[in-house]
Amino acid sequence: MRRRGPALRVALLGVTATLTGFALLAGWLGFHAYVYDKAREGATARTTGVIVEDGIGDGEDIRVRWRDHTGREHVQRFGIYDTDRYTKGRHFAVAYDPDETSPRGFPGDPEETAAEDDLLVPVLLAGIAAAGLCSVWAWRGLQFRRAARRPGRAMTATVYYGVRPGSAQELSETLWLRLAEADASDRPVVWQRIMWHPALDELRGPVEVSGHHKTGRRGAVMAQLPDGTRLVPLGRLRRRAPRRVFLDEYAAVRTTLKDSFTPVDAALLSARPWWWPGAQAAAIGLVVGAVTGALFIGTVVAAVGMALCGTTLLAALWALSAPRP
Numbered sequence: 001m002r003r004r005g006p007a008l009r010v011a012l013l014g015v016t017a018t019l020t021g022f023a024l025l026a027g028w029l030g031f032h033a034y035v036y037d038k039a040r041e042g043a044t045a046r047t048t049g050v051i052v053e054d055g056i057g058d059g060e061d062i063r064v065r066w067r068d069h070t071g072r073e074h075v076q077r078f079g080i081y082d083t084d085r086y087t088k089g090r091h092f093a094v095a096y097d098p099d100e101t102s103p104r105g106f107p108g109d110p111e112e113t114a115a116e117d118d119l120l121v122p123v124l125l126a127g128i129a130a131a132g133l134c135s136v137w138a139w140r141g142l143q144f145r146r147a148a149r150r151p152g153r154a155m156t157a158t159v160y161y162g163v164r165p166g167s168a169q170e171l172s173e174t175l176w177l178r179l180a181e182a183d184a185s186d187r188p189v190v191w192q193r194i195m196w197h198p199a200l201d202e203l204r205g206p207v208e209v210s211g212h213h214k215t216g217r218r219g220a221v222m223a224q225l226p227d228g229t230r231l232v233p234l235g236r237l238r239r240r241a242p243r244r245v246f247l248d249e250y251a252a253v254r255t256t257l258k259d260s261f262t263p264v265d266a267a268l269l270s271a272r273p274w275w276w277p278g279a280q281a282a283a284i285g286l287v288v289g290a291v292t293g294a295l296f297i298g299t300v301v302a303a304v305g306m307a308l309c310g311t312t313l314l315a316a317l318w319a320l321s322a323p324r325p
Helices: 005-041 114-148 198-202 250-260 263-271 276-296 300-320
Strands: 045-056 061-067 073-078 091-096 152-163 173-181 190-194 207-212 222-224 233-238 246-249
Touching: 005 114, 005 276, 005 300, 061 091, 114 222, 114 233, 114 300, 152 222, 152 250, 173 207, 246 250, 276 300
Parallel strands: none
Antiparallel strands: 045 061, 045 091, 061 073, 152 173, 152 207, 152 246, 173 190, 190 233, 207 222
């Protein structure tokens, strides 16, 4: 019986989190960009203000003092592109809606669209990032399918547990197969990173597998266990052990972990849903993104947008790390 559930569940969660996060971000920023555009269309009155401060923040914004048709004075910050043209003491054309009791000013130059672009450009960048993240899953699925169609040959596999030093634990854990030709002891061993499967927890020491791989190519190896379980490969086949990864036999690590928990802790751990670490990663991204947007940009729109970016990115990276549910 072929059990492919865990890898498929993680892939679906990763793709769903990526697409959902992008849709929410695009909807949030797109709505505010639409509101901004409609408000600017209604700004039919024109006046001229004086720049009282320039070079504000990383975007080198300016602060302008201007008066509306009633004589009321306003001091407002504007995002601009032509920072050399608009410096302190110079005039700055302002457009506003004369029907508003407390009008909002817009740059009178139609080419100065920095504020609107600040809402639209992140949507474009997020779309590129979402497409890239989803393409990784598409490539993994294609790689698995192509390798599975290749003729299999007898190999001996040992499962290794790897950790990348200096990385977050949830994103640094990796599983590797050390593969050797069953009838060719003179050939060097190879290494293949794989996604976790519950069948791996039952393995002890080297086991006979069927390795599906095109001879002479650097593509991935799809290893099939004796019970029919097909392990999903990640990345290319390696001729040497992975660098900057601490490796230990998976069976030994699993035994140590089981022995280190009391029965109460083990029951509590097993009762958690498999996606719980991903939810924790998403929550961290939510908090970090919201705080970053609030502190460095200082608007609600930015705080919510950064929070959506953070939670989507960390959830997607957790899924891409091929976690052990």
